[in-house]
Amino acid sequence: MSGAQITIKPLTAQDIPQVAEIFCQQFPSLSWTSLGSNFIRKFVEWHFKFHPELALVAQDDGRLIGFVVGATGGHREYYRQVLHYAFPEFLAGSLLHPWRVFRPSFLTLWLEFFRSLRSTRISPKEIGMAKTGEKKGILCFVAVIEPAQAQGLGARLNQAFEKAAFKSGIEVLSAYTDISNLAARRLNEKCGWKQVRVDPHRKMVYFSKRLDDNL
Ligand SMILES: CC(C)(COP(=O)(O)OP(=O)(O)OC[C@H]1O[C@@H](n2cnc3c(N)ncnc32)[C@H](O)[C@@H]1OP(=O)(O)O)[C@@H](O)C(=O)NCCC(=O)NCCS
Numbered sequence: 001m002s003g004a005q006i007t008i009k010p011l012t013a014q015d016i017p018q019v020a021e022i023f024c025q026q027f028p029s030l031s032w033t034s035l036g037s038n039f040i041r042k043f044v045e046w047h048f049k050f051h052p053e054l055a056l057v058a059q060d061d062g063r064l065i066g067f068v069v070g071a072t073g074g075h076r077e078y079y080r081q082v083l084h085y086a087f088p089e090f091l092a093g094s095l096l097h098p099w100r101v102f103r104p105s106f107l108t109l110w111l112e113f114f115r116s117l118r119s120t121r122i123s124p125k126e127i128g129m130a131k132t133g134e135k136k137g138i139l140c141f142v143a144v145i146e147p148a149q150a151q152g153l154g155a156r157l158n159q160a161f162e163k164a165a166f167k168s169g170i171e172v173l174s175a176y177t178d179i180s181n182l183a184a185r186r187l188n189e190k191c192g193w194k195q196v197r198v199d200p201h202r203k204m205v206y207f208s209k210r211l212d213d214n215l
Contacts, residue, residue, distance in 0.1 A: 005060055005061050006058055006059065006060045006065070006153065006156075007058070007059050008056055008057070008058050008059075008156060008157060008160045009056065009057060009059060010052065010053075010055065010056060010057075010164075011044075011047075011048055011052070011055035011056060011057050011067065011069070013048065015057050015064055015067075016041060016044050016045055016048060017041065018057075018064040019044045019057060019064065019067045019069075020037060020040045020041040020043075020044050021037075022064065022065075022066070022067060022143055022145055023040050023043075023044065023067075023141065023143065024037055024040055025145070025146075026143035026144075026145070027141070027143065031108040034103075043082075044069070046082070046085050047069040047070075047071070047140070050071070050081070051069070051070060051071045051072065053164055053167070053168045054069065054070035054071060054072070054137065054161070054164060054165060054168065055067070055068075055069045055070070056068050056069075056157060056160050056161060056164060058144070058148075058153055058156070058157055060148070065144065065145045065147075065148045065153070066142075066143060066144035066145065066148065066153050066154070066157055067141075067142070067143060067157070068139065068141070068142040068143075068157040068158065068160070068161045069140050069141050069142075070137055070138055070139045070140050070161060070165065070173075071137065071138050071140055072135070072136070072137050072138075072168075072170065073136055073137070073138065074136050074138060074174060075138060075174065075176065075206075078138050078140065134171045134172055135169050135170050135171050135172075136170065136171070136172050136173075136174065137165045137168075137170035137172070137173050137174075138173065138174050138175065139158070139161055139165075139173055139174070139175040140175075142154060142157050142158060142161070142184075142187070144157070149183070150183075154183070154187045155187060155190055155191055158187060158188075158191045159191060162191070162209065162211055165211060166211040166212075166213075170211060171210065171211055172208060172209070172210050172211065173193075173208065173209045173210075173211060174196075174206065174207065174208045174209075175188060175193065175206070175207045175208075175209075176204050176205065176206045176207065177204070177205055177207075178203055178204060178205075179198065179200075179203045179204065179205055180203070185205060188207045191209070192209060193207040193208065193209045194207065194208050194209065195207055196208045
């Protein structure tokens with residue numbers, strides 16, 4: 001890792017396979033990942049197609065070593081968007097490969113989606129923002145390859161994402177992670193995100209950050 005050459009730039013179509021690879025490596029226990037690398041590739045493509053302004057990669061001498069992707073709206077809207085996108089994929093997959101439906105990961109994924117639709121809404125009061133009129137965004141996934149971790153790249157990606165989000169008109173960002181993900185929790189705290197909710201039932205922690213000119 002040369003370090004000095006690391007640049008953060010918008011995700012391009014050519015980067016999608018490498019981003020999908022890093023995604024699968026860094027989120028191995030996510031139920032989405034267990035649906036296979038093809039699904040993750042399409043999922044990254046979806047981010048690139050629908051929210052290109054909120055998709056960045058970190059490059060070191062031409063090699064991708066990290067990425068961050070986000071979406072507009074809150075958690076519920078994000079899951080709705082993904083569900084809407086993923087539904088035909090799953091349906092087609094089920095018809096072509098009916099045995100997939102019985103895979104635990106498949107069922108877990110749908111349960112996760114439906115649970116999320118119900119319970120991830122953070123009230124405006126909880127994050128101290130006006131009820132209406134503010135444009136929200138969500139930092140969905142940030143990841144750095146292992147050899148480059150704990151050297152400040154995660155924070156650089158987060159900060160670049162905040163700037164890109166602010167530039168696109170987003171005023172309040174939210175994010176969430178597993179309670180046990182100490183690196184992600186520390187990263188968010190370090191970047192000035194406020195912990196707004198802990199959900200012991202789903203084992204998730206929710207963060208929020210209001211964006212302004214001082215980024
Ligand atoms: C979360 C992640 C992106 C952080 O990337 P990173 O490049 O290591 O982040 P940074 O180097 O900027 O470190 C941020 C802070 O987290 C701390 N940290 C990093 N790894 C840690 C770990 N395993 N445990 C505890 N703290 C850790 C760093 O020490 C730093 O805090 P400090 O400056 O006070 O020392 C990276 O660990 C990762 O890719 N994890 C897998 C994917 C993931 O879980 N993403 C987050 C959920 S979307």
